[in-house]
Ligand SMILES: Nc1ncnc2c1ncn2[C@@H]1O[C@H](COP(=O)(O)OP(=O)(O)O)[C@@H](O)[C@H]1O
């Protein structure tokens with residue numbers, strides 16, 4: 001394949017990763033933004049979304065589309081409820097102390113991982129995509145009759161991958177509208193800005209925290225459901241996803257939604273392109289290097305505001 | 309009627325208030341005075357449930373509010389205008405008011421009533437709170453508290469750093485609220501302002517009651533207050 005079509009293929013793969021990453025990292029960013037805690041178990045909620053999608057798809061049966069829709073509804077709700085319960089039983093008890101929350105969520109990470117290993121097993125299992133037609137993509141060249149379109153061999157994507165990109169974009173927009181246009185979103189933002197004043201105006205801050213922790217986990221689970229038809233569900237898949245989410249959230253600026261989205265696109269696209277042209281390892285090395293540079297020269301992230 | 313009896317409270321291991329007793333009656337302005345660090349802000353926070361009592365109790369009419377969860381205290385009808393305003397800076401004026409309206413499920417008519425007291429805010433409803441001038445921010449902080457139709461209004465140095473015209477506007481609103489029958493508990497440092505408005509003054513030192521002045525005793529208050537506050 002020539003360079004142009006090859007680059008386009010790489011960018012499409014990158015866009016799928018960027019979309020899933022943006023969704024997952026926005027959950028992490030929301031949790032940090034409102035609660036000021038770092039959730040180390042975030043990657044496991046992503047893994048649980050994928051694994052539950054497999055369970056639900058197998059229990060429901062009856063066609064790939066129905067099974068997938070059931071998984072996309074049930075898995076995020078179940079994971080969100082589980083996370084909210086963990087918040088109320090664990091994080092509330094340690095008073096959302098930032099350091100102790102890191103330790104507690106590391107514990108949660110291992111519990112979730114081991115329980116998944118014991119019940120789901122060590123195999124990677126696929127979930128069938130609801131639809132998966134191959135779409136050949138055109139490329140152009142300058143011929144004797146000017147610009148001509150043609151379909152290079154190997155330049156194609158699937159309808160499902162395009163759907164993942166669109167679905168992630170719609171979901172992120174929905175989260176944004178929820179935060180800016182609804183009463184629940186107003187309550188969460190007031191809590192984020194000044195939790196003491198929120199309490200002084202009757203907002204039950206601890207319940208808000210449980211809801212935010214649940215929503216953050218639910219977004220990670222949704223990302224897991226979206227990726228599993230492309231990538232298969234495996235009990236260790238949360239690790240890489242967590243690392244990439246942290247990279248994105250740090251580069252974008254902790255707690256900044258817009259920064260998180262931009263950084264996810266940056267990291268996702270460059271990861272896709274570098275992986276295709278060079279190697280996935282180089283992509284991770286460069287991403288980690290970028291984080292180090294951001295931490296040194298702009299610790300608040302590209303879009304974060306300076307700590308006051 | 310607000311009654312604080314034998315209140316001991318503080319932050320973690322540090323005790324700030326010691327056996328403090330004070331009250332605020334409906335239709336009256338009660339002023340709380342004391343030097344910097346005397347515990348005035350801590351007293352208001354304790355009323356709101358934001359600082360937990362180690363001993364003593366806080367009662368509003370028949371309800372022991374010191375037994376309630378902190379987020380249930382404001383719904384008793386307690387509006388809090390904190391020191392330094394503490395607005396939700398990234399939210400609009402309208403959204404700040406909405407937080408106040410939600411506290412007791414007040415409707416749009418309450419917001420209209422409140423905005424009638426602060427016409428300047430009406431023109432700024434869509435603006436971010438942190439872009440308002442200092443005086444407008446104080447108006448918004450007061451308006452936000454009025455949105456829950458408080459029977460007890462707590463104000464912590466509401467005129468700190470404001471221009472005289474703004475101070476007068478805030479004063480007029482406080483007097484209006486008193487005339488409508490609310491109990492007003494005001495932390496204020498300017499002695500002349502206190503003497504012009506107060507029905508009752510509690511002077512505290514190191515978190516303890518030092519002296520009380522009721523309406524009849526206010527005439528001898530200026531000298532005592534000046535000497536104690538050192539102005
Ligand atoms: N969040 C806090 N944690 C610990 N100590 C505090 C805190 N806030 C205030 N204090 C202390 O409590 C005392 C009373 O403070 P405060 O109530 O703010 O006084 P005032 O409002 O009368 O100036 C001071 O000694 C202050 O240092």
Ligand SMILES: [Mg+2]
Pocket residue numbers: 348349350391464
């Ligand atoms: Mg004070």
